[in-house]
Amino acid sequence: MSNQPDHSLSDGGLAERMARLIVHGRAPYNAEPPLDRLRASWRTAAADFYVRSHGDLPAIDAEAYRLEVGGAVGRKLSLSLTEIQAMPQATVTATLQCAGNRRADMRAVAPVSGDPWDAGAIGTADWTGPRLADVLAAAGFDRAHAQEDLHVAFACHDTVEGEAYRYGASIPMAKALAPETLLAHAMNGEPLLPEHGFPLRAVVPGYAGVRSPKWLASITVQDRPSDNPIQAGDYKFLPPQVDPDKVGPDDGITIETMPLNSAICEPARGASLPAGLTAVRGYAVCGDRTVARVDVSGDSGRTWAQASLEREAEAPFAWTFWSIDLDLPPGEHELAVRAWDAAGQTQPAAADDTWNRKGYLSTAWHRVRVTVG
Structure with missing residues (x-):
């Protein structure tokens, strides 16, 4: 061999x-x-x-x-x-x-x-x-x-x-x-x-x-x-x-079972977007529990809206896709996402809360800054 x-x-x-x-x-x-x-x-x-x-x-x-x-x-x-x-x-x-x-x-x-x-x-x-x-x-x-x-x-x-x-x-x-x-x-x-x-x-x-x-x-x-x-x-x-x-x-x-996490995949960081409805999409995942809810914010977490979820019931160890349309007025916006699991647990707000020298298990709200014109 x-x-x-x-x-x-x-x-x-x-x-x-x-x-x-x-x-x-x-x-x-x-x-x-x-x-x-x-x-x-x-x-x-x-x-x-x-x-x-x-x-x-x-x-x-x-x-x-x-x-x-x-x-x-x-x-x-x-x-x-x-x-x-x-x-x-x-x-x-x-x-x-x-x-x-x-x-x-x-x-x-x-x-x-x-x-x-x-x-x-x-x-x-x-x-x-x-x-x-x-x-x-x-x-x-x-x-x-x-x-x-x-x-x-x-x-x-x-x-x-x-x-x-x-x-x-x-x-x-x-x-x-x-x-x-x-x-x-x-x-x-x-x-x-x-x-x-x-x-x-x-x-x-x-x-x-x-x-x-x-x-x-x-x-x-x-x-x-x-x-x-x-x-x-x-x-x-x-x-x-x-x-x-x-x-x-x-x-x-x-580190064995992975914790609750989520991320924004679209739009990308630094994107320039037209004013109006913006499609925001991403994933959420939780090692051995179900993702029960995903909230998305267009104003850095001051207000939240609930995203639609997409998953396969026969695949309990697979991720959940989520999507939402946000109405974003002109200006700078920080999008944020947080997920909730079936036990009612959610993600920490800031990466400072779980920072460690190896950078493991980064699960804070995922944030993406965009410019709307």
């Missing part, structure tokens, strides 16, 4: 797809789509789906590929891609989102580390593959007698930039056994693109994208979370005064 990185970024049309996106880095390759294109389709085309990489993009030979399954299971497995595709298949429509989505709003408060994501580090697709629970069952895992504190650790083929280790993460057993959690080999009915994890990735709906690793090499059932630095030391939600370089594995909140 070849898992050497493709440094050319040109194989299989990758360079052309990169040209469609807003690129934050080429090595590692990190990019997001323009927001109007993100809002154009309820399911995001693979070429328009955000890319989050922590290192190289490994080039993997599908014919030689094997997924190793081990740990606290009845028998170890070494599965080919063909064998994985021959297992019972499921398709789940789910939104994946980077924990750093909308980090740019926190950077406006004070410096933060990480790529300056706008609101495009998110996307929704149909993911196809066997349920992780079925793969574990094939390895003889007895879910009826499973300990509640077990975890499933993922090890991957990509090497983290500037480090001597490969990417890894884990999820609690309860989420691993949930019917929505897949090992996906297809996205929107097509094989995964290289930048999205070909030939196999985990898809853990409702959780931060970091828990849906790409380019899977192995999965291991164990009695503790992964000790990979990505799991043990990174992706922790910390108080604003805490230096993330000086914390241990027990510090902070491990």
